Amino acid sequence: EAGVAQSPRYKIIEKRQSVAFWCNPISGHATLYWYQQILGQGPKLLIQFQNNGVVDDSQLPKDRFSAERLKGVDSTLKIQPAKLEDSAVYLCASSLGRPGNEQFFGPGTRLTVL
Amino acid sequence: AQRVTQPEKLLSVFKGAPVELKCNYSYSGSPELFWYVQYSRQRLQLLLRHISRESIKGFTADLNKGETSFHLKKPFAQEEDSAMYYCAPPPSGGYQKVTFGTGTKLQVIP
Numbered sequence: 001e002a003g004v005a006q007s008p009r010y011k012i013i014e015k016r017q018s019v020a021f022w023c024n025p026i027s028g029h030a031t032l033y034w035y036q037q038i039l040g041q042g043p044k045l046l047i048q049f050q051n052n053g054v055v056d057d058s059q060l061p062k063d064r065f066s067a068e069r070l071k072g073v074d075s076t077l078k079i080q081p082a083k084l085e086d087s088a089v090y091l092c093a094s095s096l097g098r099p100g101n102e103q104f105f106g107p108g109t110r111l112t113v114l
Numbered sequence: 115a116q117r118v119t120q121p122e123k124l125l126s127v128f129k130g131a132p133v134e135l136k137c138n139y140s141y142s143g144s145p146e147l148f149w150y151v152q153y154s155r156q157r158l159q160l161l162l163r164h165i166s167r168e169s170i171k172g173f174t175a176d177l178n179k180g181e182t183s184f185h186l187k188k189p190f191a192q193e194e195d196s197a198m199y200y201c202a203p204p205p206s207g208g209y210q211k212v213t214f215g216t217g218t219k220l221q222v223i224p
Contacts, residue, residue: 003157033205035214042120042214043158048205058211091158100146100165100204105158 002026004106006092012112018080021109023092025073029104030097032069034077037108038088049075050097079111087113116141116203118184120215127191128223135186135218137175137201145203147184149175150214152198161186161199171195191222 005024013019025032030051035043046065048056051072060067064083069075079086089108095101117140127133139145149161162170164177164184175186184201201215 040216042200042202042216044214045205045212056205056212059213093158100163102148102160102163103205107157 004092004094004104006090006106006109008109009107010110010112012114013082014114015084016081018078019082019111020076020078021090021092021111023075023077023106025075025092025094026104028096029094030072031095031101032075033091033093033095033103034067034075035091035093036088037091043091046077082111082113084113087111116145116212118147118201118203118213118215120199120201120218122218123216124219124221126221126223129193130190133186133188133191133195133220133222135199135201135220137184137186137215139182139184139201139203141203145177145179145184147175147177148202148204149173149184149186150200150202152200154197158200191220193222193224196220196222 007022032049034046036046037043046060047067049069052069067077089110091108092106093103095103119138148163150158151161152158173188177184198217198219200217205212
């Protein structure tokens with residue numbers, strides 16, 4: 001089966017600019033996750049969707065980050081405006097949707113903010 | 115918040131030696147924990163979960179509630195085990211502030 005797809009794979013922007021990341025989960029997976037992984041740290045969950053509803057965005061900096069999952073399939077994560085500390089790998093993952101289900105990860109998008 | 119800690123950033127062992135990657139957790143309730151692995155130039159993927167009590171690629175992990183630990187073990191390390199290993203709580207909905215452990219790089223020396 002096809003895995004989780006993400007684009008772009010790499011992005012370089014200047015601070016205060018905006019950026020958007022796209023994720024296409026595995027077909028049939030109800031739950032979609034966005035993680036931020038800063039160099040040297042483990043992935044931190046930013047937001048979790050169940051179908052097109054948000055179930056956890058407790059660690060999403062809502063003043064600059066936003067995410068949506070229209071129609072309960074693809075998702076976009078946006079940063080506006082970006083700061084230097086947003087430099088990280090942004091990982092998308094999906095799962096079938098029951099608590100504790102295995103997450104399948106995409107390749108990630110490496111963001112560099114100059 | 116569910117917290118996990120991995121005290122070792124790097125663990126180097128010789129091929130054939132036993133391996134133990136440490137993970138400690140600190141949250142209330144009945145914990146569910148996972149080990150994820152990332153091989154060089156590959157995606158993060160599930161290695162094993164404590165609920166299934168399975169052995170994957172020779173690795174096992176036992177949940178020790180008394181010590182609040184979920185250490186990953188393998189009796190004989192192989193070169194292909196070299197990778198980053200992350201201990202993680204599951205995001206199961208609700209405001210849980212989920213963060214993976216910082217990861218341990220396992221280096222198996224031939």
